[in-house]
Amino acid sequence: MSLKLYGYWRSSASYRVRIALNLKGLEYEYIAIDLKKDGGQQHSAQYDAVNPAHLVPTFVDDDEDIILNQSLSIIEYLDERYREPYPLLPAHSVEKARIRALAQDIACDIQPLANLRVLTALQQQYELSAEHSNQWASHWITKGLSGIERRLQTQAGRYCFGFDVTLADVCLVPQVYAAKRFNVDMTPFPLISRIYHQCQTLQAFQKAQPEEQADCP
Amino acid sequence: MSLKLYGYWRSSASYRVRIALNLKGLEYEYIAIDLKKDGGQQHSAQYDAVNPAHLVPTFVDDDEDIILNQSLSIIEYLDERYREPYPLLPAHSVEKARIRALAQDIACDIQPLANLRVLTALQQQYELSAEHSNQWASHWITKGLSGIERRLQTQAGRYCFGFDVTLADVCLVPQVYAAKRFNVDMTPFPLISRIYHQCQTLQAFQKAQPEEQADCP
Numbered sequence A, B: 001m002s003l004k005l006y007g008y009w010r011s012s013a014s015y016r017v018r019i020a021l022n023l024k025g026l027e028y029e030y031i032a033i034d035l036k037k038d039g040g041q042q043h044s045a046q047y048d049a050v051n052p053a054h055l056v057p058t059f060v061d062d063d064e065d066i067i068l069n070q071s072l073s074i075i076e077y078l079d080e081r082y083r084e085p086y087p088l089l090p091a092h093s094v095e096k097a098r099i100r101a102l103a104q105d106i107a108c109d110i111q112p113l114a115n116l117r118v119l120t121a122l123q124q125q126y127e128l129s130a131e132h133s134n135q136w137a138s139h140w141i142t143k144g145l146s147g148i149e150r151r152l153q154t155q156a157g158r159y160c161f162g163f164d165v166t167l168a169d170v171c172l173v174p175q176v177y178a179a180k181r182f183n184v185d186m187t188p189f190p191l192i193s194r195i196y197h198q199c200q201t202l203q204a205f206q207k208a209q210p211e212e213q214a215d216c217p
Helices: A013-022 A045-050 A071-081 A091-109 A116-126 A131-152 A167-181 A189-202 A203-208 B012-025 B045-050 B071-081 B093-107 B118-127 B130-155 B167-181 B190-200 B201-209
Strands: A003-007 A027-033 A056-062 A066-069 B001-005 B027-032 B058-061 B066-069
Touching: A003 A013, A003 B093, A013 A071, A013 A203, A045 A056, A066 A071, A066 B093, A071 A091, A071 A167, A071 B027, A091 A116, A091 A131, A091 B066, A091 B071, A116 A131, A116 B130, A116 B167, A131 A167, A131 A189, A131 B118, A167 A189, A189 A203, B001 B012, B001 B201, B012 B071, B012 B201, B045 B058, B066 B071, B071 B093, B071 B167, B093 B130, B093 B167, B118 B130, B130 B167, B167 B190, B190 B201
Parallel strands: A003 A027, B001 B027
Antiparallel strands: A003 A056, A056 A066, B001 B058, B058 B066
């Protein structure tokens, strides 16, 4: 198979790319990189050659000799290349910018503060308990979702932006999954919760769930 | 003036948008949001109406009734709308994806871990000294720049990607500025350093420097 995704079952960013690949109807080989085993397989010499930042995901298209990192960049690439029948970004610049901004509200302002490497560093460098580092995650997720709930009030339809799935939904679902994991109280976020459940009715989102991946213990 | 930028002199994300506006030759009104004064002016009722996430920057085009957040989204919007004569992203999907990925290496994996709100939270919630929180910043910046230096070895020309300024350079320069502020040792990053100095010879980058802004104390 020419398309490959290096990922980790519980990584939000890997989860986003899995959703996008499924929405585009693309078959791909999933190569699990265990972020916890052997001190983190992302640091292996083999993976270093694929991604010198030692982060997941990495997307590979062997036929085209393409290796790409960064989930949002991979998804936009897929969307440009396999645009029809369901584009994840509209053609109009302003709409597109709003959708990208919501995706970045998640990918730049929430997820980076609550991922495994950061929580591990907090525990190791500052001797914080797992409980404390989980509170740290939950604090930033709650803060970020509050802003997003407000934005959605003016633009949500069935999904984040109107009645078609966009890049924003592809990012929102893994973030809500992480929120639940860190016991974030979702009652202040009715719109986000409704959109999350709406997305979960779609097969592309179901198949991408962490618990559906081969590397889920 | 119809274009407005709400920003803060030392915010990396604001700095990125200033560079892009200058490269596009656009005049704009700069509205300073002091992240330190009055417990953070980004939390004021007035700014809340502009950006419910209480973060900078926010870009406004009054003529078009557009309010946008997230620096990368704003810059791509500007690039789509004012494409010529110097596009910040090329037309080809693969090249575009690589440039976006490098921008996101900075905007998703480095800057969010080393900005004012995170360092303040570390100090307040865990009673870390300023010295410790600065080490936290310097740790993540060093880690992130190491991956970027490696990537640049295969693609850099005068700038990050060949011989034209792209979105990647627009993000790299503010990140290097922050690295210097946190006393990151730049000797392992000769390519990054060279590109940084090359960019600083351009007026668009010079005018965008934090110390050139009206709100720099």
